[in-house]
Amino acid sequence: MTESKSTDLYRDTVFLPSTSFPMRGGLPKKEPEILAHWKKIGLDAAIQKKSDERLAAGHKVFTLHDGPPYANGHLHIGHALNKIIKDVINRSHRMNGEVVRYIPGWDCHGLPIEWRIEEQYRKAGKNKDDVPVLQFRAECRNYAKEWLTTQSSEFQRLGVQGEWENRYATMDFSSEATIVEEIGRFLLNGSLYRGLRPVMWSPVEKTALAEAEIEYHDHTSVTIFVAFPIAKDLTSNHVLEGASAVIWTTTPWTIPANRAIAYNNDINYQVIIVNAASEESHVTVNAKFLIAQDLADSFCQQVGITDHAILHTFSGHELKGSVAKHPYHGKGFDYDVPLLAGEFVTTEAGTGLVHCAPAHGEDDFYLCRDHQIGVDELVQDDGVYADTVPLFAGIHVFKAAEPVCDQLIESSQKARANGEAFTGLVARSSIVHSYPHSWRSRAPVIYRATPQWFIAMDDDRKIRQNALSALEDVTFVPAQIRNRLTSMVASRPDWCISRQRAWGVPIAVFVNKETREVLRDADVMQRIVEAFKVEGADAWYTSPASRFLGDGYNADDFNQVFDIVDVWFESGSTHAFVLGQDKLNFPADLYLEGSDQHRGWFQSSLLECVGTRGVAPYKAIVSNGFVMDEQGRKMSKSLGNVVAPQEVNDTMGADILRLWVMNSDTNDDLRIGKEILKQQGDLYRRLRNTLRWLLGGLDGFTDAEKLPYSELPELEKWVLHRLTEVNQVIQQAIKTHEWVGVYPMLHNFCNVDLSAFYFDIRKDALYCDGQSNLRRRAARTVLDILHRCLCAWLAPVLCFTAEEAWAARFGEEQSIHLEDFPTLPAQWHDKELAARWVQVRAIRRIITTEIENARREGVIKSSLQAAIELSFSDKEAALFGQYDWAELVIVSQVDINVVPGSASLYTEEEEQLGEPHAPPVITIASGQKCARCWKVLDEVGESADHPELCLRCVDVVS
Incomplete structure (x- = not known):
């Protein structure tokens, strides 16, 4: 019988991996299918139900309050970056056993949307000032609604999980009522005043601008x-x-x-x-x-x-x-x-x-x-x-x-x-x-003194002082951004909150014509709030002043203010109509936005909340950088270097984009482009292949195969120890919100510790040992744990792939996103064992290097053709002599030679008495090649029934 025929004869006796989880992800096609499946099984409702159960059981609540993007165009890569980070954090806290509700939101008022409608008018030869204000506002509302719907769909395509049907928008009637109520708080506490002061003014847009609406050229x-x-x-x-x-x-x-x-x-x-x-x-x-x-x-x-x-x-x-x-x-x-x-x-x-x-x-x-x-x-x-x-x-x-x-x-x-x-x-x-x-018209601005509405920073309310005090209890990630926000608050002027536009929430106050004093009456303000709840801010334009002033005032004595409030005040007020609801903390545990929001949303939210409630609306702030192209240039259509998230979804998949985010240093400016995304695709394939290998090795696995920790070999215990170390890193990230480096670490664990080491060693046992063999059962016990851990740990980032890998084993009725992160026994964490295996792996690297040298020199063609003479000193033999080095270095034969009195080659000794022993010697193994496991052993041929097999393989096939 020839070797090929012998190999074919025993092929079906080898336990080759088998799985429905394909090598190629096909993410652009697969991800929409998974999204549809989630909708079909009601995953969001199931997540909500689990949150309710946890809340009833007294679990901790975690709240990340969403900073609202403008509803005025397709998502850009910065949107994707920010929402993916938020999603990873939310998913991680949820899978860590906490109650998490994520209410996405949109900023719908103000100049960005108004400017787009005016552009449409200009193209049609119409003058905005000739259009009735209510018609203009209705067109702005419809425009914002369309883009809100589009952006919601695009965020969901990125895999972002949230209460999309329960989203908030600043143009909702309830939101507009709350915003005007917040203005009323400043009115009634005396901080709101009308004054003349130079402000940044856009002659093109004919309105005052906030610092956050300015860019420098x-x-x-x-x-x-x-x-x-x-x-x-x-x-x-x-x-x-x-x-x-x-x-x-x-x-x-x-x-x-x-x-x-x-x-x-x-x-x-x-x-x-x-x-x-x-x-x-x-x-x-x-x-x-x-x-x-x-x-x-x-x-x-x-x-x-x-x-x-x-x-x-x-x-x-x-x-x-x-x-x-x-x-x-x-x-x-x-x-x-x-x-x-x-x-x-x-x-x-x-x-x-x-x-x-x-x-x-x-x-x-x-x-x-x-x-x-x-x-x-x-x-x-x-x-x-x-x-x-x-x-x-x-x-x-x-x-x-x-x-x-x-x-x-x-x-x-x-x-x-x-x-x-x-x-x-x-x-x-x-x-x-x-x-x-x-930043909208790209036109230069001027400083211009005009009568505007301001919130005082240094009056009796001491908003500036109180805001700086509140920031002392806020955690900043990265830590150095604290100085940026505090310095801005310390040096800023009074807050100009008025804009000379039409689309937004009006500063709904009255000014006495004779005294020029603003009317500060709680009953008047409450009537305004109640009207806005039912009719929205349009009520200010459709109702006579007497409706709000009531019987106590003569409407002819007052001017009604029609300036609209700065959109930064609106977004800064969102805590008032989002946080503190059912299962939503106030203050929020986390605000997370781009680094430009220190002069924008972080600051406006702080000042608004401190001015009305005396506290910061957040316990922690995380800031992410801007996205540049591969050469570090700002993205622009003129340069042709814009990377659209929709394009990445359609060509590579959202999981690749999500992986890019979490493999980047998001604290700093990031880079993206075709080559960078290609690199992320390579990293993704390694992670996917790890999952595929695990699934293939677990084919047919049942709980009956599991071994208790005490019966596991040291190699398996080392893998479990490494899992506890990975878990510690993830738990620390959840606690501190510092995720930079976490997923590169997890990739390294999969690529180096598992694929290149553990899987490489245990492949022989999994393929060739008998089903009841303890070594094989131990390996599959650990593969089961690895699969569960990796699917869970990857789920916040590779939300589609992790789901696919979970379903490939447990069925599509199960979702990894309803699972928790595994709780790992403290017993698995064994520093002494880990230190020993650091040395074992170091020796292994020396041996495998010699094997590679022998292969290059033509001494052997594959490692299983090799026999090794491995010399140890007395100390080395005591430490490492008990290991199966043939298994560890994947050769057929290893002879250990203890050289008494020799100096150690692999360990540090306090006193080196003799000369170092010889390095590993590679020779051709004696004996015949087993037709089943391919090891070269002298025992091959000893079985009359199976003369082509080694004795282990004889036992298995018999």
Whole structure:
């Protein structure tokens, strides 16, 4: 009989793996089938039922409150990243025995959606202002509803589990009622006030913007040095006589709004006289300029002064009380321009003197306010100078540089002709710098003082102070992000919550026409809330004011406010209509959003909740980074580097995307692209093959085969110990919310500890030992445990694959997502055994390296052809001599040779007495190859009935 025929004869006696779990995942097709199956079996309802049972049994409740995305387009990769992390965390807590309810939500109001509807109007040649407000709001509502439905479906396709039928939306009537009720809380406690202050303003969108709605891009600005002639010199010895204070600005359009010049008491200043200037310079000889001493040389260089003399040097304190004239005096700007001390003035650039336009700068505004200087509202909401502005009426501020400079030059010429101090344009240039833009229109914004509604940060309610105190008890992941949020809260101005738009929840308050005081009446506010509950915020537009004011007030005495509330206030209020319900904690255990939300949702939620309830709405904050392409570039359609989650779902599967998320350092910015996703596909296949190997090895397994821990070989006990170590890492992640590195660790366990080591060793026992053999039963006992553990631990991430691997063994009626993480006996954790096996594996690596060398040199073709002479010292023999090294290194024969007195080659000894013994020696094994197990043994042929088999295989086939 030839060898091939002998092998064929015994093929059916080998216990080869068998499983319905395919090698190829086919995820793009399989995942929708699993989603449909979950719907068919009512998995969400079953999860809910289990939560109810756990709540009744007193289990811990875990609540992750969902930050609402905007309902205005298909999901992008950032959405997928964030929701997948949330889903992994929620699933992990649920499978860890906790009560978990996840209520997904949407932000449906405000400029993003309103802007899309306006775009549709513009394309159709319609003007938004000509459309009735209720019709416009209805169109916004329908638009948001459509995208909410689309995004919900796309999130579910990603495998995100939640109460999708019970989602929240800020445009729900109940939500709108709660939002206006929250506004009322600030109204009634006195924190809400109407005031005039510069805010970020979009001339394109004609509304105030929050800091979170701003992004910075490079922008080319005209820069000018402008001379303000001194009109009143109160310095000692009148050192400013005939001089001009010079400012530098990157916003020439603000010159018409100038009301003061700021200096710093701690800066030294000089008055210089011009002796010579370049031909190109606007500067004239004998002109006297007031500038900071430290900036004199750079100033002269920039404005073309080639020679100058210093007339006076003095401290900034000397400037107190001095007054300049506006460079446009005589042209409708005939008012004093006082010199005022301001700590914000520095010598980093410019002249050490700062032009103050209180309508267009925060520092300017507060300095002028402190000196009772009024604020002139010169710029309209579209960015155009008002008709009342001399010289510049009707000009857009972004087109004002030329006319502003022309008028300054004209002022210079007039002053020169009249023999007056230098006035107007000293020099002009340009600069490319980072400038704020609206993140929706991508257009530059301005600071503009307009009457707005604010929430005070530092009044009697002490919201800022209380918010900072509340953050001391909040856990931050990663820890270093704490400083980011606290510094933002510490330095932020009062919260501007009003927007000049139409789609949203109105700031539903009344203002007395005569006193201009806001009406603070709890009964009025309650009537508004009750109306909103039934009719939504549209009630504010459809009802007469008397409906809300009641009989106690005359509606004719009040103005009804129609500004809408900032969407960040709305999303910051979501805790009020989501948390604290049945099985939902307040404060939430966790808020988890992108790193940009420190200036957005994290902060608005904190300020809103502290202002109304005195506590933070969250116990912990987790922040994830942004997604970049493979080269670290921001994704954009123009670069063609956008990775859409829908495309990944359709080509590779959602589980690949989920694996990418959890294999990444989500605390930092992440990268994604075809090559990175291909790498994730490779990692996925290894994990899938691990599951497939387990399922194949467990074919026909029953509980009757199981062995107790005490009867397991040491190798199996080592595997169980490793499971306890993996479990500890997962439990720590659940406790701390720090998941970075957890699933790479689990992949390494599967690939290195299992596939490359344990499976490799036990393959022979599983395939060739008899069914009742204790070694085989022990291996299958551990495979059973491994399958249960890995399916459970992978389920939060590979939610589809884990379900498939569970169903392949237990049937489709069972779901891994109704299982808990396994509870591992403390007995399995054996540090002493683990330390011993670290050494065993180290010796094994040395031996397998020699085997590979022998294979490359042609000594053997496969490891089972090898015989090994393995030398040990006395100590090594005592430690490692009892192991079946032929089994461990997968060869046919191992002879152990103890070399008395030799130095150890594999362990560290305190005293090395002799020479080290020889390394492993590889030779060709003697005997014949067993036709069933392929080991080369001298005993092959001893059985007359089965002369082609070794004695073990004879026993099995007999």
